Amino acid sequence: MSNLIDDDPRIIEFDVRTDEMLVNMGPQHPSTHGVLRLVLRTDGEIVSETEPHIGYLHRCAEKIGENVTPRQWIPYTDRLDYLAAMNMNLGWALTVEKLMRHGVGEKARHLRVLIAELNRIASHLVGMGAYGLDLGTFSPFLYAFREREKILDLFEEACGARLTYSYLTVGGATADLPPGWLQKCEAFLDQFEPIIKEYHALLTTNAIFVKRTAGVGVLSREMAIDYGCSGPVLRGSGVDQDMRRDGESLYTGMYDGYTFEVAVQKDGRYPRDHTYPSVPKEAVLGDCWHRFFVRMLEVVQSMDLVRQSIDRYAACREPLGEPLKLAEKLPVGDAYLETEAPKGQMGFYIVGNGTPIPWRVRARSSSFSNLSVTHELCRGCLIADVPAIVGSLDIVMGEIDR
Amino acid sequence: MADFLIGLGLPGWLAWSIAALVAAVLLLNVIAGGALVFIWAERKIAARIQDRLGPTRTGGRFGWLQSLADGIKLLAKEDLMPEGADGLLFRLAPYVSFCASFCAFIALPFAFDVVGQRLNVGVFFVVAVLGLEVFGVILAGYASASKWSLFGAMREAAQVVSYEVPLGMCVVVPVMLAGTMDLVTIAEKQSGWMSNWYLFHDPFTFVIFWVYVTCAVASVNRAPFDLAEAESELVAGFHTEYSGLRWSFFFMAEYGSMFLVSALAAVLFLGGWNGPVPIAQLVGLSEGTGDSAGYFVRLLGLANLIGKATFGVLLMMWVRWTLPRLRIDQVMTTCLKYCTPIAAVMFAGAMFWQLFLPGGLLPGWSRPAGEIREGWLEGPGGLSATSAPAAVRSAGVAAAESSDSSGLAKRSPR
Numbered sequence: 011m012s013n014l015i016d017d018d019p020r021i022i023e024f025d026v027r028t029d030e031m032l033v034n035m036g037p038q039h040p041s042t043h044g045v046l047r048l049v050l051r052t053d054g055e056i057v058s059e060t061e062p063h064i065g066y067l068h069r070c071a072e073k074i075g076e077n078v079t080p081r082q083w084i085p086y087t088d089r090l091d092y093l094a095a096m097n098m099n100l101g102w103a104l105t106v107e108k109l110m111r112h113g114v115g116e117k118a119r120h121l122r123v124l125i126a127e128l129n130r131i132a133s134h135l136v137g138m139g140a141y142g143l144d145l146g147t148f149s150p151f152l153y154a155f156r157e158r159e160k161i162l163d164l165f166e167e168a169c170g171a172r173l174t175y176s177y178l179t180v181g182g183a184t185a186d187l188p189p190g191w192l193q194k195c196e197a198f199l200d201q202f203e204p205i206i207k208e209y210h211a212l213l214t215t216n217a218i219f220v221k222r223t224a225g226v227g228v229l230s231r232e233m234a235i236d237y238g239c240s241g242p243v244l245r246g247s248g249v250d251q252d253m254r255r256d257g258e259s260l261y262t263g264m265y266d267g268y269t270f271e272v273a274v275q276k277d278g279r280y281p282r283d284h285t286y287p288s289v290p291k292e293a294v295l296g297d298c299w300h301r302f303f304v305r306m307l308e309v310v311q312s313m314d315l316v317r318q319s320i321d322r323y324a325a326c327r328e329p330l331g332e333p334l335k336l337a338e339k340l341p342v343g344d345a346y347l348e349t350e351a352p353k354g355q356m357g358f359y360i361v362g363n364g365t366p367i368p369w370r371v372r373a374r375s376s377s378f379s380n381l382s383v384t385h386e387l388c389r390g391c392l393i394a395d396v397p398a399i400v401g402s403l404d405i406v407m408g409e410i411d412r
Numbered sequence: 413m414a415d416f417l418i419g420l421g422l423p424g425w426l427a428w429s430i431a432a433l434v435a436a437v438l439l440l441n442v443i444a445g446g447a448l449v450f451i452w453a454e455r456k457i458a459a460r461i462q463d464r465l466g467p468t469r470t471g472g473r474f475g476w477l478q479s480l481a482d483g484i485k486l487l488a489k490e491d492l493m494p495e496g497a498d499g500l501l502f503r504l505a506p507y508v509s510f511c512a513s514f515c516a517f518i519a520l521p522f523a524f525d526v527v528g529q530r531l532n533v534g535v536f537f538v539v540a541v542l543g544l545e546v547f548g549v550i551l552a553g554y555a556s557a558s559k560w561s562l563f564g565a566m567r568e569a570a571q572v573v574s575y576e577v578p579l580g581m582c583v584v585v586p587v588m589l590a591g592t593m594d595l596v597t598i599a600e601k602q603s604g605w606m607s608n609w610y611l612f613h614d615p616f617t618f619v620i621f622w623v624y625v626t627c628a629v630a631s632v633n634r635a636p637f638d639l640a641e642a643e644s645e646l647v648a649g650f651h652t653e654y655s656g657l658r659w660s661f662f663f664m665a666e667y668g669s670m671f672l673v674s675a676l677a678a679v680l681f682l683g684g685w686n687g688p689v690p691i692a693q694l695v696g697l698s699e700g701t702g703d704s705a706g707y708f709v710r711l712l713g714l715a716n717l718i719g720k721a722t723f724g725v726l727l728m729m730w731v732r733w734t735l736p737r738l739r740i741d742q743v744m745t746t747c748l749k750y751c752t753p754i755a756a757v758m759f760a761g762a763m764f765w766q767l768f769l770p771g772g773l774l775p776g777w778s779r780p781a782g783e784i785r786e787g788w789l790e791g792p793g794g795l796s797a798t799s800a801p802a803a804v805r806s807a808g809v810a811a812a813e814s815s816d817s818s819g820l821a822k823r824s825p826r
Contacts, residue, residue: 394642
């Protein structure tokens with residue numbers, strides 16, 4: 011054979027060795043959710059290595075926390091996961107309360123559940139819509155934002171802000187809900203419930219969507235635990251863990267009396283499977299589709315929790331109570347608490363030294379751990395899968411870089 | 413028009429040049445004006461699909477001047493070129509794309525005899541020239557000195573070249589039924605009632621029409637096949653580095669191609685300029701006369717064709733704003749594993765149908781191709797004989813034009 015090539019002058023031997031190419035996806039890229047920079051090593055369309063580079067949004071939030079009082083740091087927690095600012099407020103407030111051994115009243119407890127779960131819906135709506143955007147469909151994004159706007163309207167009425175609320179604070183909330191708010195919230199839920207079907211039609215059960223997500227970026231149960239993933243990413247891999255049920259009693263006590271089922275696949279089926287689209291045959295536990303679907307289930311779960319909390323909150327007759335003073339002296343000691351934010355476990359750490367200003371403040375964000383699996387999931391996938399995988403992790407850069 | 417100018421005393425070469433220039437300007441305006449309208453329509457449709465309003469203010473109401481305002485903005489934009497770009501190719505690429513899209517319009521008939529240049533290989537010409545558009549995209553990707561552009565160009569090359577195969581096979585079926593590659597004749601043979609459209613000719617053509625739709629969407633790079641400019645993966649694909657007017661040439665080429673493949677679908681499968689109901693013929697008008705009645709009929713036909721093509725474009729917009737994007741391997745799978753075999757089988761099926769059942773399952777209802785012009789007016793309950801001669805005459809013209817290649821259709825066993 012080689013003789014033939016050597017002898018025939020018409021046959022030119024091509025050097026078909028292909029070079030690998032380094033491509034920067036981000037930090038100015040439409041689908042990297044802010045300022046994430048992914049360095050891809052590609053061979054044609056195939057990605058052999060992905061390396062996330064972070065730090066473009068670092069604002070020294072934790073260091074600032076060591077120079078202001080805990081209540082003054084609340085606005086900074088807004089800017090961690092800015093899509094779920096209420097949950098960030100709550101996590102920090104609970105941590106400080108744990109350090110100060112300060113409890114809140116029944117009414118504040120139910121208010122917190124209400125607000126936190128409503129924000130969870132808003133956060134998952136963004137995650138869902140942006141995921142559609144990552145896969146190249148634009149309309150679900152706007153459908154999701156249309157409903158999120160209504161939640162933001164509710165929040166605006168409660169606290170005056172639409173994104174960075176600083177509403178739930180140490181010792182309760184900054185203000186009680188205005189009159190008539192609960193009715194508006196219920197009206198929103200009634201209006202929102204049938205719309206979820208639209209999302210399922212456009213995304214969850216869409217043939218192309220399933221083709222793009224099912225079996226893509228499979229995160230095994232072991233790997234998810236090894237990398238410290240949490241939230242829907244962890245539950246999408248079939249790990250039955252939710253801090254609202256499995257967390258510290260200080261946090262789970264907030265959900266005392268509430269009934270909810272953790273959205274995780276058990277024995278091949280999801281809770282309340284029958285009312286939702288069935289899992290497509292191609293989907294593997296831990297792939298992008300499951301992560302997405304867990305989020306969709308949690309929207310419904312949160313709606314249910316909001317409804318429960320509305321009833322309980324309305325039943326409380328006592329006043330909400332005042333939050334702690336702006337500059338309350340912190341006891342000597344430390345406290346760490348993890349809460350279930352929409353993106354996963356959000357942990358705050360505080361060390362007090364007897365002054366109103368904490369000696370140490372740290373945050374443990376779920377997006378950071380979730381992002382760390384990217385290089386495992388993206389190995390050997392196509393370029394088009396990279397946004398699909400990173401989008402399914404639903405990261406927020408504000409939380410990663412802090 | 414050239415004849416008219418020669419009649420005025422102009423020399424032949426000048427008359428023909430002027431006529432060609434006028435025709436070219438007219439066609440260019442069809443594309444440019446069409447693109448303006450379609451861009452505006454896309455914005456409004458996308459907005460309505462997404463619960464938005466879209467442009468509302470420019471031009472008074474409905475934002476109907478929005479595309480023009482955008483055009484002016486694009487004109488005023490800085491013309492950027494990346495440092496490492498290949499200057500000549502970078503500048504050339506948009507024009508290659510646009511010219512390919514524009515040239516294909518030359519052979520596209522808008523109504524009976526309203527055609528830039530009637531070619532006896534019209535179908536071939538349109539498909540071939542449209543295929544040239546890919547060169548502009550590859551040039552753009554190559555010359556931009558950007559990795560994202562290169563990715564887009566590679567995808568475009570792989571995708572468009574692959575989809576040419578099933579697309580060509582789909583296009584061949586109406587050619588076979590009509591027995592000619594002349595687009596005017598093909599459309600003319602589908603005149604009469606809607607049942608004469610090649611879409612309803614037999615089950616195979618019905619299926620192959622949808623294969624054509626899929627391949628046409630893919631070959632003009634519209635969602636869900638818009639991989640070359642996949643904005644969530646490749647920033648903007650092949651036109652990442654383009655700005656201002658050069659970018660808008662790509663844009664116009666895209667909309668021109670969308671209109672072109674839709675119009676081609678209308679001519680090949682949906683009866684061309686023949687409406688679902690032959691209104692003109694029913695009221696006794698015919699295009700063969702050349703008098704004002706003929707002009708009216710052509711105008712009607714023009715409206716018909718543009719209406720059908722617009723419908724196709726709107727369909728593509730609807731799909732675009734609904735579906736997610738496919739991945740490159742899935743796009744290729746769709747082409748090689750589904751579209752090509754289906755098109756091949758349907759092609760063979762249509763061939764055998766044409767051979768064994770040229771009269772259709774219901775003779776008299778779906779008539780054999782090639783006998784429509786001669787026969788449909790004299791059928792039971794047919795119309796007066798006044799319009800018949802004209803109809804027969806134009807059919808005679810059509811038959812004469814295609815006498816060399818229309819053997820299969822004419823040679824029916826009956």
